[in-house]
Amino acid sequence: MAPALRSLLLLSTVLVSALPPGRWQEASPGDPGVRQAAKLAVRHYNQGSDREEIYRQVRLAGGARKQVVSGMKYDLTILLGRTLCKKGKNVIRDDCELRSPAPLRGVECNFSILVVPWINETKILHQACSQESLVTEVTDISSQNQKIPSTKPEDELVEAVTLFKDFVTIYDKRYKDDEEAGRRLQIFTQNLKKAARIQEMDQGTAEYGVTKYSDLTEEEFRTLFLNPVLSKRPPRPMKMAAIPTDPAPTQWDWRDHGAVTAVKNQGMCGSCWAFSVTGNIEGQWFLRKGSLISLSEQELVDCDGVDHACGGGLPSSAYEAIEKLGGLELESDYSYQGHKQSCSFSTGKVSAYINSSLEIPKDETEIAAWLAHNGPISIALNAFAMQFYRKGISHPFRILCNPWMIDHAVLLVGYGERDGTPFWAIKNSWGEDWGEKGYYYLYRGSAACGMNTMCSSAVVG
Known part of the structure; x- marks a missing residue:
């Protein structure tokens, strides 16, 4: 043609x-x-x-x-x-x-x-x-x-078409027919406007725009990648963690100290809770046993009878499931499939175990102190700004990213400042082709997006 x-x-x-x-x-x-x-x-x-x-x-x-x-x-x-x-x-x-x-x-x-x-x-x-x-x-x-x-609306349409063509190529998007492609283009065009509005209202240094999720409606994005259970069920009660008495360093990043595995990809499955928990346990195992190993999220998706696999779950419940199972297998032994299967866990292949789990206080200064002394933390937050996040420090208004609507579990790995703006460094589970090589940077100091409401960690003896 x-x-x-x-x-x-x-x-x-x-x-x-x-x-x-x-x-x-x-x-x-x-x-x-x-x-x-x-x-x-x-x-x-x-x-x-x-x-x-x-x-x-x-x-x-x-x-x-x-x-x-x-x-x-x-x-x-x-x-x-x-x-x-x-x-x-x-x-x-x-x-x-x-x-x-x-x-x-x-x-x-x-x-x-x-x-x-x-x-x-x-x-x-x-x-x-x-x-x-x-x-x-x-x-x-x-x-x-x-x-x-050209009139302004026409200019916008031409720009949208150009960006959509690049988007389809970069992310290798494939649609079943021309009608579906046309529908996705319409959604993409509306999402460009939504990303622009988020950009205008952000108080940080973040850049929002085209991401690999730009052809999804908000409902599709929530259904496929987020976790509704987090705001619907209270976490299982856990013992409160003791906060270190030593002052926390001004900045810290566990990636620099070998406690964080590579960014993973949960795919079209609301299993973020499993990735948040395994990331925490990988860090705890490294700090207590001296070796960094990649652990199986699929084991939790298949074998955790309390949580809901791709339908969402709670980190607090996942810790309890791991204790009852007897531990976690390696990623290489029980590989991720992105959908629920029958449980094929084998006690003979357990490579990491936990003894208990802890709740971490909601004060951000205390969160930073505990993280710097004890390792990466499983947290949950409101993912309001994440569908279109590209880079920089995200700082949405509280009314737009309220703390009582948390819907995504992630791993807190560090904190610091960029040009005077304080941030939390967060490992996500949407692959390295999202955000800053798979990481999200969120403003630190205002409990942004409810990041302090559900902080926890496993305990490795």
């Missing part, structure tokens, strides 16, 4: 969704859809003409209209001027000079064009041209386009 046609098809998918059906709408000559439709109309004229010269567009002579029908219908009246180029084998040229500046010989044609993007079809429904005559007033289309810029 020609690049011009592909562009028109994609643009029309967006435009069809933006216009009311049935009514003719006036369209600017600078409308990207009109410009692409005009190119296709001129090409159609040259291919069917018996004249030996190539004709090119001089201007839109009678305005332009567009209408949503079974696709996008364009009604254009175009003044075509004779150029110095001969057809030969190539009738598709945009670089031909007009035969003379004025008077110019040309024809005026009315075209009706139908574009149906979801079946990749373009039809010239109607073409009617006048006899060739002298044209005394010439306004070249190149200068016309400079004088009539």
